[in-house]
Amino acid sequence: MIIDETIKKDIEELSGQKLSDCYQCGECTAGCPTAFAMEPVPSQSIRLLQLGKYSELLESAGIWLCAACNVCGERCPRGVDYGKIADACRTIVLRNKVTHITLEKVDKKFILDAPQQAFIAAFRKFTT
Numbered sequence: 526m527i528i529d530e531t532i533k534k535d536i537e538e539l540s541g542q543k544l545s546d547c548y549q550c551g552e553c554t555a556g557c558p559t560a561f562a563m564e565p566v567p568s569q570s571i572r573l574l575q576l577g578k579y580s581e582l583l584e585s586a587g588i589w590l591c592a593a594c595n596v597c598g599e600r601c602p603r604g605v606d607y608g609k610i611a612d613a614c615r616t617i618v619l620r621n622k623v624t625h626i627t628l629e630k631v632d633k634k635f636i637l638d639a640p641q642q643a644f645i646a647a648f649r650k651f652t653t
């Protein structure tokens with residue numbers, strides 16, 4: 526995957542968010558229901574992008590754990606919606622034909638037990 530300065534423009538265009546608006550107060554991370562497992566957490570993720578460390582975020586597991594619940598966007602005093610930024614990052618990764626999961630790696634019991642809608646939704650989110 527080619528990662529350069531144009532990525533910042535792509536992320537801002539796809540998400541509709543301005544990365545420099547974030548002043549690192551941490552309100553988004555404090556309210557995020559998946560932050561306990563997310564690495565990096567929302568505020569750290571934005572900081573990585575502000576510092577130009579794009580590959581560190583795009584190659585992280587954190588962007589895939591965002592549940593798009595919009596709590597971070599609601600809490601942000603600067604109107605920054607990290608959920609949309611994470612979504613933009615996932616889109617960029619998938620557009621580069623990097624698939625997050627493959628069917629072979631999914632537990633067979635999970636395939637049998639999971640609700641079909643959840644399964645299909647997950648594959649829409651995680652695969653190209």
Ligand code: SF4
Nearest residue numbers: 547548550551553601
């Ligand atoms: S709540 Fe907003 S300003 Fe605060 S760290 Fe999160 S994105 Fe940045």
Ligand code: SF4
Nearest residue numbers: 557591592595597608
């Ligand atoms: S939209 Fe994603 S990052 Fe934001 S609070 Fe929800 S799960 Fe966390």
